[in-house]
Amino acid sequence: MNKLSSFALCSVLAATALSSFSGVAAPVSEVVKSDIRSASHKARDEFRNPQQTLNFFGIQENMAVVEIWPGGGWYSEILAPMLADKGTFYAAHFPSGTDVEYFNKHLPKYQAKIANTKGMEKTKLTGFHPKHATDMAPAGSVDAVLTFRNLHNFYMNGDEALKIALASSFKALKPGGIFGVVDHRLPEELDAEKNRNSGYIKQSVVIKMAEEAGFKFVAESSVNANPLDNAQHEKGVWSLSPTFALGEKDRAKYQTLGESDRMTLKFVKPSTM
Template sequence: MNARKIAIALLSITLIACSESDVSFETIMSSDHRTSDQVRDQYRKPNVTLEFFDVQPNHTVVEIWPGGGWYTRILAPYLKDKGQLYAAHFDKDSSVEFFKRSRRSFEQDLQELADVYGNVTVTTFHPPEQVDIAPAGSADRVLTFRNVHNWYMRGGGDEKVLAAFKAFYKTLKPGGLLGVVDHRLPEDMPAEAMNASGYMHQSYVIAMAERAGFKLLEASELNANPADTADHPKGVWTLPPNLRLGEEDKEKYQSIGESDRMTLKFVKPE
């Protein structure tokens, strides 16, 4: 039995032991199945972020564009016994090779971690065309981590962003919450910087969510990084973990850490 299978077996035993009292985010975060993920915990703060979004073990949660499954490896075990996770991923038939490769890798992880993940349903999300991410009015939480800039930048602008938020609104139950994390562009920097930098004005994200019908409940600074000036040569990808400049000024960007991020909590009104 290889090391990953042993880790999966051990986590399964832990989840069974904790099933009556509900396993905590911290227990899952320290599990061996996410050893390679843990280096980023200091920047992404998943436990406090998910607590801020008030994710409960009996919830139906939709994770938008989970990519390689970094958050899925926390959410799926957490929701396994009492909840339901929908992973609204890239189109498996996309013309973009990165999208197809990412979806294949994610589904392979689902198979390898089946005993840990449990109840995960994969759907397709590609606004504005493919937006049926889960049954209408079924979700307690919709969560999107560092994705709004992608919809904005990939030739969609307001149209794709608004279509995304409208899909989230449709999917949530009345009173359900939308959690958004994304790279934050300082408000005094021009909006044109959103076209290619990967950073977004927080005011823009709030405005688009409100156009879709949401109400902002709270904006948190828990994922803030005051050291990030958001004006780097290769945009947000200049910083870790991408470090697009390679060895050039590597120590400088490593010392900054990952990006300054907005963390926004919206509600679909009752």
């Protein structure tokens, strides 16, 4: 990503209806397979493991779920149709009305996507930014807040930005709600400050700061781990697929390496405070 940054259907008839999206929410396994999703996004499934990841977080089709900074909508193509009928999907994208060129370029693209993609029309578009917009959803209203490869963006701008992102997530959740994190993992033996702008962040830092924000750490999964990635690249995580920031330099090596080594962490907001 840029810096700024389950069960089978019972019949062939049902499967066909889902492929064109009937407007009825479906289990994650079926949405992942469906034609709702773009081919380029499906091509990343081997590295991003959406079905296993969402099952680990415990996401169900009757939940209210926030996705922080959904970017081009990779996970939104799964979450929005999954939640369309029985649940609610909040996309806490970049805020409007700022002077940040990157935000102003990519927010309209996402707005067009949800307007023109079957299954995404019910998306509730909100804005989030540690300085400009901190309410990603009504306080205490959602069952889960998910962030995919985003916490490092806030961390790159200082601990305070990450603290605000965590506090805003905590505020949006109901007691007992889930906070799910996937992010590029910096090896614990490396210097955190020297690598702050690399796009990687230590798992220990995420857990410590999330717990300081009030979350309880529940479990980790290795589903998105990549032991081949040592997190030491000339242009940080953006050297790897799918960005290939080095262009043709070492491209074959990075294609073989795949996407980054990622932590997958599940937290909850305690039911009693």
